[in-house]
Structures are given as structure tokens and as C-alpha cells.
Amino acid sequence: MTMVMNFRKNPKVYQLLSPNNFTNSYFMANKPLILVTHGWMVDGTSTSTQLIKDAYLDTYDVNVIVVDWRYVSQINYPSAATKTEDIGHKISDMLIAIAKHYAFDMSRVHLIGHSLGAHVMGSAGSELKNNGFTVGRLTDAARPFFEVPRLLKGFSANDAAFVDVIHTNIDFLGITNPRGHADFYPNGGYMQEPCCHSARDVRNNYQHTCAYYYFKESIRGNIFKAQKCSDFESFLSGKCVTNETSYMGEMCTPESHGKFYLVTKDPISFF
Template sequence: MMKIAVLLFVVATAYAVSAVPVEGKDYPRYIQFPDGDGNLHDVDLEAEPDYELLQEIQRNPANNLYLLFTRANPTSSQTLVMNDGNSIRNSNFNPNRVTVVVVHGWLSNQETDINPTVRDAVLGRYDANVIVMDWRRLAISDYVTAARGVPDVGRGLGQFINFLNRETGLSLNNVHLVGFSLGSHVVGNAGRELGGRAARVTGLDPAGPLWTYSSNKISSNDAVYVEAIHTDGNTLIGLGIGRNVADADFYPNGGYNQPGCITGICDHNRAWRFFASTVTRNHLIANECSSSLQVSLNTCRGSEFPMGNNDLRKSGSGMFRVNTGRNYPY
């Protein structure tokens, strides 16, 4: 009996360790990564990037589309143009409101599901400026090129926020940058361009491939408060980075294999679905974990802390686990 008990303990421990959010994670050369519609695409992580496109993005990092939604125009966007004050004055933009910027991931655009989902959640909660950033010019390129250009796209977003600050007096204390997958690293770099002065940066399952050891990944220095929600960070095969990168790192249901999901794509997308639901309800309350093993074994019993939500004055740090349901609102 003793031998069986020991064997079971070893097996359980090995299983748990395989799921632990790790500090370093490599990927095989050939992987599959989803677009915004959930279709998988073959990716060669050692492919040569499109240097010509990268040089263009670097020369003009502000070459993105910024689409404003408010309660006065909740579904019909108004286009804001960098360094064009009239585009701001002729819009419903109000610098006294909270400004939430939503940034999509790879092979996505303004129509991708994350944008209307988060937009509607925010505007259903309060009257804000919701700006959907469409960076498809780079995002529709191959994964390696898109990842390589993310810092410049983020720099462009930071410059755009600085333009709003100069033009309208928008306080960075009222700015919340929200990004999904590759977009998580975009908003991290935007926050860096702002000197870490934005109120909040939220990374929704930050992309893992090519980012584990990158100094350009989202980090805790990118805003006053930085939060990451990890939903597909399983070792070696996860689409998300699966490691602590923020002030507060949340691992719903252990950080991978989300209830109701049978694919990594579903797990990955749960990050923005969870976030939108918490903006509406602020109901997913996590417990702090003292170790990655606690995250995996579901033995976190530390202080409670809400995952997600729309609180710009939110503050805290640590590693957290929350267990959710299979279906909305989770």
C-alpha cells in the first residue's frame, strides 16, 4: 500500500509540474497559431521576417486606425486621426471620461469578436471613450513579422495617446489599455512609450511564441497597474506565455484547459471573454497563491482579489487563481 501511495503521489506531482506556469518556455520551430476567427495557421518561428514592411512600420509607427465608440455612438465608429485635431473636435471624444483602448491580436482587425464584446461591456457599464485600434497592416503579415513589429506598433499607440493628452488634456490617469494575444505586447509597449504613467494595462493571454525571453514583452513597468489573465499557458504547447509578466497575474482554472473548451483556441479566447464578463459583473474573485504549484493543484488560499473589471484605481500584486464555470458569465 505504501508503494502504491508513493507512486500515486509521484504521478500526481509530475502531472502538476507539467502544468506549472514556468519562467522559461521554448517552442518547437513549427507551430500552429490562430487568427481572430479561430482558424489555425501554420507558423515557422524561424522564418525570415518581411524586413521591408518592418522598416515601413518603424518609419511610421502611427500608421494604425483608431475607431471611437461612446454611448452617443455605441455601434457606429468615428475615426480619430493622429495629429489631426479636427478629427477629435468633430467627434464624441470627451477627455473627462475614462478612455479604454482595445487592441486585437494576429490576423485580426476591427471586426474581430474581441472588439465589440469588450466595447459593449465597457459602454454597458459606464459612459467611456472606447477606442478600437486596428493595426491590421502589420497584423495580417506572417506571425514572425507581426511579432517583430509589435514594439513599433505599440510605440505608435503610445504616441497617439500622448497626442490626445496634448490636444484635449486627457489625463493618463484615465487611460486603460487592453490587448489580447499579440495585442497584449502592443499595449505593453504603448504603456512603455507613455513612461508607465497610464493608469492600467491589461494583457489578455499574452502571446507566448517568440516572447518568452523577449525584453519587449508586456511587463509590470508598463503602467501604474499591470494585469495579465493567462488562459492557455500550458508548457510547450500553449498559445499564451504562461508565466508571470505583470503586477498581478491571474491563472483561471490553473491557466489552461478552460472548462467547456476542447481546443487551445477556445482556451486562448476565454481570456477576453472572462475580462468582458468581469467588466459587467466584477464577480470572478481569485485567491492569491504562494507558488506555481499551488496554482496547478488548486490549493491557493491567500487573500482575495478580483480578476479583470473596470476599476482604474485597482492595485495589487501577486499570482492568483480563480475557478470559473463553463458558460457565460462564467
């Protein structure tokens, strides 16, 4: 596993991090820390991580670390899934080292993972709590093997002070049931425009990838206003118009709790 620091002032420059050596590190202790990682069968150069990393560096003055665990993510899914906890523990070790070296407040840490990477980040958050630290936020989700608690833990709302989840392609590659403090279901969590080129194509999994495109767009300022509701049908029929609203993605606040629904209208240039 590698952890790569990226910088807004010079986005083409990066720095490999080691928990044992912060000499000449460009880490900005007075700025928030964003960690982003990929899912199964890809690596730290994947679209999911690069889009989110670039969106943050273009928009905010923050520390961004890309976590690359390619040597595990590219083995068969069941084996990769069972190793997410080990990867998460390594991330936790790095964050603890950062917290101690810089007296850095873990409430300023935001862990972002897509697909299997969300469970890597959940494991990191859980291990940090076991060591007396609580990260501020954890975002995203994936499904296979993690809907069955007896098989693998997956991530939960206990892994960070605030956990928000974007559900896309539920009942197939995405998580169906709520897992966070705030759970967002764009278009009910089913058909995603304009990502719905192939609803059952596991290799390309366009609908499943919509979660990180939505999140990237929210960082850049596109607003995804959602309404709290018990289910998508009630939302569509107007039964929840007086309910609490929230914003899916970067603009979501810790005050948001429950299930939120929205319809994405005009296609944003995701691709």
C-alpha cells in the first residue's frame, strides 16, 4: 500500500508518505486532510480517485492523500474483501503518526472511498476509534459480501463522527439498506442518468460508478438538494415536501440524519 500526498500549489508534484519519516514533508497542519481511495480491480490512478482528488485541489486549499492498495484490490473479490481490514489498519497507523507528529485534530479528517474502498476507509475509522481517535467524516459505499454481517463487518455509522452514503445501483453492486448517519438515494438509488449505459455490466458498472461522479460534482459546486423521506415512492408522490432537506455530497452537514431522496435532472457532464 502507498499513500501519496498531493498539493494545490503544484498539483503535478506529489510526495510518498511514511509513518516513520515526515522529514521535508509538505503536509499543512493548519489545513483539513482528505484521504481518497479506489475500489476493486483498479488503483490510485483510477478515475474515481483522480476526479475527486483534482476537484478538491481545484476548489479548496486542503491536504489530499491518495491511498493506493492495488496489490490487494486486483485479486479476486472475496479475497480482496477479506483484506480491507488490514489495509484500513495501515491507514490508521499513518493517521495516528500524523496526529502525533503534527498535533493534528482527527476531526478535520475526511475519509472517502468508492466501492470496496469505502470499507477500507471504514476499517481505518474503526481502528482509529480503537486507539482513541475519531475522524470527522466518512463517505460512500459498496455492496457485495457486506450486506451479510456474518461474513464481513463492512463499515457503519460508528466509524466516524459523521458518515454519509451515496447509494447508486442498489440491489446489484450498491448497498441497499442505510449504513450511515445520512443516506442519499439519487433517483431512488436505481437507474442513474447519465451513467446508466449498462445496468448489468459488472466490468464497466456505470451505475455503480455514479456515486463518485456525483461526489466530484458536489465538490465543484453543483448542488444536489435532497429531501428526507421513508422511501422513493413517497418522495415521488409528494408526501415528504414539508420534511427536512439536505445536500448530497460535499455540502452535506453533520446535522443531516436519515434517508434522503432526490431526482437528478439535467445530466451534468460526468463523462
